[in-house]
Amino acid sequence: MQKTQLMVDYTVEGILQIADMYETPLAVKKCENYLIKGSKLGSKKMLELAEKYRLEELKFSDSMTEREFTLKYIFKDVGELKDGRRPYSPEEEHFRVNWKIEIRKKENHLAMYLHTNVIENQQVHVDYTMKIISKNKGKTHLKSATNVFEKQGDPLRDNWGWHKFIEWKTVEEEYLDDGKLEVESHVKITKMIGFTREKLRSFGEETKQFSDVILKVMGRKFYVSKLSLSSQSPYFATLFLGQFQESGKSEIELKDVNPEDLQCYLEVIYLEDAIDETTVLQILTVADMYDTPIIVKKCEKFLVKESEMELKKKLELAGKYRLEELRKVCLDQIKTKEDIQTVVPENLDEMDREILGELFKKTLSLI
The missing domain is CATH 3.30.710.10 (Potassium Channel Kv1.1; Chain A)
Known part of the structure; x- marks a missing residue:
């Protein structure tokens, strides 16, 4: 029997449990690779294993289609909420992102928003539902949407939601329980960009x-x-x-x-x-x-020995960060007028003065 056939779906969890117990990272990694590339387990079960054994690559792999969670919180003293106040639920981390719910009283309506801490070059595509629950649990009011969370303006946070989620009068009459408001947000992540590095x-x-x-x-x-x-x-x-x-x-x-x-x-x-x-x-x-x-x-x-970055970019880094060995190697590769043209930026002020002088000398030698 081939080695790859030994690790089958009904044994992988047991192997993971023992490997984790005895701190055997190589065995854990082999299990994770199998789950990503060969397992027929459902994504719900794989997500359970990913969370339990901290399998970050599995959690964000293409094989993982279910990334869902629910935020729950009970806001207090909502009946006394004034315009301009912005209470938040505690932050919770799910799938490398921090999430929280915000409520406001705005234009005689309850406003509700979902917040993340996405940073530059990150995107989180989500389907989400936000709802409030009445004091006797007999009634709910909810809205659903699909949005992309990404950095826009605020350096720390982005949010989506509704300015007019429900009329404030209805909240007071049907949903507040001694000033308390029970809120939930169910989130399903459909795509994550910028989170792939392990x-x-x-x-x-x-x-x-x-x-x-x-x-x-x-x-x-x-x-x-x-x-x-x-x-x-x-x-x-x-x-x-x-x-x-x-x-x-x-x-x-x-x-x-x-x-x-x-x-x-x-x-x-x-x-x-x-x-x-x-x-x-x-x-x-x-x-x-x-x-x-x-x-x-x-x-x-x-950068000198392994990188395949283009010569122009390497030369730029050599000047910016004073990388003398890299500068010399790059300049040694420039042998023709065409080579010089490919590395000189349109705005000469962007190039290091010393490197520019070296290129000028090379240009003179080629005349």
């Missing part, structure tokens, strides 16, 4: 015991070691160990950085092989921002 290492709360500081970016928390970051980054060494106010804090908020970019950067700090064609620019940007020369050098090495 994390090589988690920096979530489960790693708290190995952490002595929390980095917070756009609401997302990264549990990390001060020593690990300080040993490679003078920026973090000063931040954590210097005389700044932040040095004594257990939680520090970082600005002007994308959480996915920070995730990739931290993976490299923690010696994961995270640099590839899709992440090198993210990692290089953060490594330069936080003065991490060893990570910058690793990115440069990848």
Whole structure:
């Protein structure tokens, strides 16, 4: 019997359970690969396994067609709600996205919205229903819609819903129970874009015991070691160990950085092989921002020896991030007037002055 036939649907859950119990990541990964590529289990069962055993690749694979959940919350003192107030339900994380419900009193109506924390280049396509439930559970009022959640304007949040979900008078007469309003939102995700990369290492709360500081970016928390970051980054060494106010804090908020970019950067700090064609620019940007020369050098090495990025882009990065080896390798590849034309931008101000001077010398030598 072939090896691939040994792992069949009725044994995979048992293997997963034992592999997880005895911390055998290779066996867990083999089970996950089987579930993605060969299993005939229904998507509901596969989602159950993905959640239980933290199988992130399975959770976001094309084989997973059911991504559904329900938010439930009881708002208090709704009868006293004034125009302009915006109470929210607690945030819940489902499928790498934080969700919450907002209600408002607006133009003599109850307004209801569903919020996410999607970031740039992410999209979540959803079918969703929002409803309120009467005090005796005998009546509901609901509305359904299909929308795409993506970053629009607000750097942290996007929302969809209804400005006039139901008349406020009806809410007061039929749905409030001593000022309380029971609300639900059922969400079915039909497509996710920008969530495909598998994390090589988690920096979530489960790693708290190995952490002595929390980095917070756009609401997302990264549990990390001060020593690990300080040993490679003078920026973090000063931040954590210097005389700044932040040095004594257990939680520090970082600005002007994308959480996915920070995730990739931290993976490299923690010696994961995270640099590839899709992440090198993210990692290089953060490594330069936080003065991490060893990570910058690793990115440069990848760009020199492995990357198939176009020459013009490599030369741009060499100038922007002062990558001398990459600059030399790129310039050595430019041998003709046509080569020069392909790397020079329309706006010369966008090119590093030193590189521009080298190209000018090459142009003169070819006349």
